[in-house]
Amino acid sequence: MKIITIGREYGSGGRTIGKLVAQKLGVPYYDRELVDEAAKHSGLAVEAIEENDQIVTRSFLYDLAIGTSYGYVNQTGASLDLNTQVFLAQRDVILKFAETPCVIVGRCADYILRDRSDVLRVFIYADKKSRVKRIVEEYGEDPSKAEKLMTQSDKRRARHYEEFTDSIWGARRNYDMLLNSGALGIEKTADVICAFAKDN
């Protein structure tokens, strides 16, 4: 497998697992870097992309105010909303990165690369208790807010995925393996991915 895409529930350690896998396989790891790279290539402002990444569904007025100031147009020549522009810019970057072996976390990469046979599409999830523990201990969030943050982040990821794909975030059909990092542990989850990726 040349490319490993990782989708993940918030607090499941997907980012850490992605970094471990990339280290073990000696390939680049892409995550937030994607956004910056997308910005550089598309001419979209980094701030707009970051804001868009956080707030997928924005008001019509905001779209209207900002909509036509960027460069992407669709096939009919009509200007696209900012959401779609950002998605297309990220897709272009993912396609470029995927020309050489790498690990890509998030950003609908599994969907964007769905027709390639050299891509291992992984989804990481975990039980609530493990995730809340990680959110507090690793991400440094307030314990009283951890569960709400988890629910909100998952909802945002699901909405973003479902907005730009014809499928459901986390549904097994979209992936080659779904691994429970709460049960398997972070290190072992990375090992399982590497064991398969190395052999194929």
Added chain:
Amino acid sequence: MKIITIGREYGSGGRTIGKLVAQKLGVPYYDRELVDEAAKHSGLAVEAIEENDQIVTRSFLYDLAIGTSYGYVNQTGASLDLNTQVFLAQRDVILKFAETPCVIVGRCADYILRDRSDVLRVFIYADKKSRVKRIVEEYGEDPSKAEKLMTQSDKRRARHYEEFTDSIWGARRNYDMLLNSGALGIEKTADVICAFAKDN
């Protein structure tokens, strides 16, 4: 991991994968044998168990006709329907088998053993095309009937799982890993399971 439970979509090769894993780990494999074992211990007729295994939802009249002729009673002393009697008999056998390392395919084993930390709970799935191919080539079914058979079998398994557990068949929360045998291949799927089970 001492015990590996495998849930699986019809035609995904879960049974073959289970046998391979058991061979590689040198532990017993249980599947249809469970039914016979359950029958021997419970006094339920093998035919009744096999029929029940195929047709989970039967008519009230059939239950009425056959209901009280078997031995299981619930805590209040009332006789249980045949479905429940068979499930309880199978559960007893699974609990007994799980006293020593083994692979158990189907029969809600993941649910029955959900509170044990030495159990690796696996679910095997695959794309429709791979499954239809396997149903025709490996199981020898008529190509024109393969897809219908697949849908019916999955529905039956889902119904059986959901009748006796408080959860949904194939939902990721119930498992430690979900593996797409259509993408990974039968041998490699077994290898991934063994790699993890051996180390833990």
